[in-house]
Amino acid sequence: MALAEKKKIKKVVLAYSGGLDTSAIIPWLKENYDNCEVVAFCADVGQGEEELVGIKEKAIASGASECYVADLKEEYVKDYIYPILKTGAVYEGQYLLGTSMARPIIAKAHIEIALKVGADAVCHGCTGKGNDQVRFEACFAALAPELTVIAPWREWDMVSREDLLDYLAERNIPCSASLTKIYSRDANAWHISHEGGELEDPWCEPSKEVWTMTVDPMDAPDVPDRVELSFVEGELVAVDGKDFSPTGAGAYEALVYLNAKAAAHGVGRIDIVENRLVGMKSRGCYETPGGTVLMAAYKGLESLILDKESLKYRESVGHEFSHVIYDGRWFTPLAKAQLASAASFAEKLTGDVVVKLYKGMAQVTQRRSPNSLYSEEFATFGADDVYDQKHAEGFIRLFSLSSRITALSQKAAANAKKGS
Numbered sequence: 001m002a003l004a005e006k007k008k009i010k011k012v013v014l015a016y017s018g019g020l021d022t023s024a025i026i027p028w029l030k031e032n033y034d035n036c037e038v039v040a041f042c043a044d045v046g047q048g049e050e051e052l053v054g055i056k057e058k059a060i061a062s063g064a065s066e067c068y069v070a071d072l073k074e075e076y077v078k079d080y081i082y083p084i085l086k087t088g089a090v091y092e093g094q095y096l097l098g099t100s101m102a103r104p105i106i107a108k109a110h111i112e113i114a115l116k117v118g119a120d121a122v123c124h125g126c127t128g129k130g131n132d133q134v135r136f137e138a139c140f141a142a143l144a145p146e147l148t149v150i151a152p153w154r155e156w157d158m159v160s161r162e163d164l165l166d167y168l169a170e171r172n173i174p175c176s177a178s179l180t181k182i183y184s185r186d187a188n189a190w191h192i193s194h195e196g197g198e199l200e201d202p203w204c205e206p207s208k209e210v211w212t213m214t215v216d217p218m219d220a221p222d223v224p225d226r227v228e229l230s231f232v233e234g235e236l237v238a239v240d241g242k243d244f245s246p247t248g249a250g251a252y253e254a255l256v257y258l259n260a261k262a263a264a265h266g267v268g269r270i271d272i273v274e275n276r277l278v279g280m281k282s283r284g285c286y287e288t289p290g291g292t293v294l295m296a297a298y299k300g301l302e303s304l305i306l307d308k309e310s311l312k313y314r315e316s317v318g319h320e321f322s323h324v325i326y327d328g329r330w331f332t333p334l335a336k337a338q339l340a341s342a343a344s345f346a347e348k349l350t351g352d353v354v355v356k357l358y359k360g361m362a363q364v365t366q367r368r369s370p371n372s373l374y375s376e377e378f379a380t381f382g383a384d385d386v387y388d389q390k391h392a393e394g395f396i397r398l399f400s401l402s403s404r405i406t407a408l409s410q411k412a413a414a415n416a417k418k419g420s
Contacts (some may be wrong), residue, residue, distance in 0.1 A: 130276070227258070
């Protein structure tokens with residue numbers, strides 16, 4: 001950014017976590033942007049109370065003028081996780097999008113605070129190699145393009161934890177971080193991600209120290225447990241008979257309950273190498289216990305209710321939307337259309353599903369719905385009065401007609417060639 005542009009910045013709202021990077025960013029902004037005012041913003045998306053303890057005091061001690069903490073937990077689950085669940089989005093066949101699905105609500109709240117305090121810039125601590133810089137800045141552009149975006153990792157010359165710790169020590173700014181950090185982690189109500197350390201070698205099996213949310217499946221109970229989920233028009237309303245509707249305990253508490261129950265059985269672990277948006281591959285381990293159960297239950301209900309072509313189309317929406325949300329395109333017409341499509345299919349998704357939890361597995365074992373298309377009369381292998389098996393012959397002949405015509409044409413052409 002040009003020096004003249006830096007001089008114009010009077011007030012910046014920083015996405016603040018209380019960690020090493022953002023603790024260093026506060027004084028760096030003041031030093032490099034003409035002693036601008038720095039307002040810290042922290043989003044509570046269910047990452048855990050321990051990460052929020054004393055965060056306002058930390059921000060002030062680092063040089064922020066004030067610190068806002070936004071409680072977004074219920075809104076995050078209800079207005080972001082549940083709509084994404086309806087799309088069936090799974091990135092590259094495995095990843096349940098835990099990090100990327102939280103970015104839009106954080107960015108939205110970030111912009112709201114910036115506009116509220118009259119800031120002329122927003123700042124984030126994302127690195128220049130990751131996906132999050134794109135996700136956040138794409139949301140900023142859609143919501144408040146007039147604000148300047150500052151990304152210190154693309155400007156400063158610090159490259160390591162040692163550099164950041166030395167920078168803070170020179171300024172007598174307290175920080176609890178140390179050189180012993182091995183993994184980079186990001187948590188919210190839906191999941192926790194782990195990168196770095198031995199995970200940077202894809203040939204290295206993750207150690208027990210990597211996992212923090214779930215029990216090792218090898219150490220999980222030898223007796224399976226079951227959880228019953230009830231949906232009304234695609235919305236989770238009850239778990240194990242307890243009311244978790246909007247008027248009940250709420251969406252966030254439902255996820256907390258499912259996380260605890262599934263984590264105890266080692267459910268929700270994945271170890272993947274994924275394609276980042278910025279072009280490189282990265283290896284990460286993710287724990288999504290409650291989300292794994294929710295996705296299995298929802299898809300189990302879909303299998304009972306949606307007809308073949310509807311399910312095929314919904315699956316295509318889920319595949320496309322996984323890239324939309326991974327790439328940070330939540331606030332776009334495309335995302336709005338895909339979410340509306342998934343919500344339309346969800347209108348029939350009313351029913352109950354039982355998921356068995358056992359040593360890392362979440363398996364649907366029971367499903368029922370007043371909108372079920374499954375008919376025992378039609379599906380039975382026994383005698384029935386509704387399906388005449390002789391009718392299948394005509395169906396097959398018509399279904400395979402194009403193949404039959406192609407084969408006959410090829411045979412006629414071959415015979416003609418022989419005759420000549």
